Amino acid sequence: SPLEQFTTRVYFGLSSGLINLDTITLTSFSIYSIAVVALILGFSILNDNNTNILPTRWSLAFESLYFTVEKMVSEQIGGLEGRLLFPFMFSLFMYILIANVVSLVPYSYAINAQLIWTIGLSVAIWIGCTLTGLANHGAKFFGLFLPSGTNLPLVPVLVIIELLSYIARALSLGLRLGSNILAGHLLLVILAGLILNFISISIFTFALGILPLSILLGIVALESAIAFIQAIVFTILTCSYIKDAIHLH
Amino acid sequence: MPQLVPFYFTNQIFYGFASLSVIVYLFSIYILPHYLEIYVTRIFITKT
Numbered sequence: 001s002p003l004e005q006f007t008t009r010v011y012f013g014l015s016s017g018l019i020n021l022d023t024i025t026l027t028s029f030s031i032y033s034i035a036v037v038a039l040i041l042g043f044s045i046l047n048d049n050n051t052n053i054l055p056t057r058w059s060l061a062f063e064s065l066y067f068t069v070e071k072m073v074s075e076q077i078g079g080l081e082g083r084l085l086f087p088f089m090f091s092l093f094m095y096i097l098i099a100n101v102v103s104l105v106p107y108s109y110a111i112n113a114q115l116i117w118t119i120g121l122s123v124a125i126w127i128g129c130t131l132t133g134l135a136n137h138g139a140k141f142f143g144l145f146l147p148s149g150t151n152l153p154l155v156p157v158l159v160i161i162e163l164l165s166y167i168a169r170a171l172s173l174g175l176r177l178g179s180n181i182l183a184g185h186l187l188l189v190i191l192a193g194l195i196l197n198f199i200s201i202s203i204f205t206f207a208l209g210i211l212p213l214s215i216l217l218g219i220v221a222l223e224s225a226i227a228f229i230q231a232i233v234f235t236i237l238t239c240s241y242i243k244d245a246i247h248l249h
Numbered sequence: 250m251p252q253l254v255p256f257y258f259t260n261q262i263f264y265g266f267a268s269l270s271v272i273v274y275l276f277s278i279y280i281l282p283h284y285l286e287i288y289v290t291r292i293f294i295t296k297t
Contacts, residue, residue: 062284
């Protein structure tokens with residue numbers, strides 16, 4: 001089944017008669033999440049450039065990512081809050097990006113296709129934003145649900161719509177990332193399976209198989225772009241939600 | 250869908266947040282300040 005690639009496997013189970021240790025069991029997810037941390041740290045150390053002022057090619061790549069996120073955060077949040085939140089936003093961006101790129105390796109495991117993780121992350125961010133908004137603005141935070149200049153008869157309807165759209169953010173942020181990665185990987189596996197069946201029919205179809213294979217390569221390139229775009233989209237939207245919580249509208 | 254097996258939910262949430270927290274900590278304490286130092290030095294050299 002094409003969905004088999006998302007199956008989580010237990011590699012090293014821990015058990016105790018006293019407490020439930022399933023949470024810290026080493027599974028595919030835990031191994032890949034540790035690998036992502038190791039890759040990010042390795043990438044950062046590789047880019048260290050030994051405190052030289054002139055960048056190397058590796059450090060230039062890292063600096064490009066740094067400035068991409070820095071610009072995003074300063075444009076969206078800005079000020080001291082933006083500076084304080086930058087390490088979190090950069091870590092979030094790098095984690096999603098590297099996890100997406102790692103999942104593109106054939107026979108690997110896609111962390112971000114595990115919907116419980118992506119939705120859990122987005123719900124945590126949403127709760128954090130709501131609490132920040134309430135702590136900063138108190139009851140005025142609820143003004144977020146009423147756009148300025150609204151006609152009085154429209155107020156009840158708009159408040160309900162805005163409230164629903166605010167609550168939906170908690171799910172939509174994670175669901176967008178998870179479903180994009182899930183759909184991309186499913187598409188790749190299904191297409192690759194079809195092409196394999198096609199080229200194994202005869203020598204003629206084997207020769208003709210170059211055409212669908214080139215299309216598949218194009219889709220792999222598209223998935224690589226999606227890996228980057230989804231990391232950007234998740235970070236931009238997180239910035240936007242935090243901006244709402246800090247500055248209101 | 251294999252993603253919806255409840256047995257792995259706590260495991261995924263735990264490792265996901267733990268790994269993200271480790272990255273946030275290391276980036277904010279060690280790695281990003283080091284890069285900021287280099288940028289500030291560059292700005293200092295080019296402006297003076």
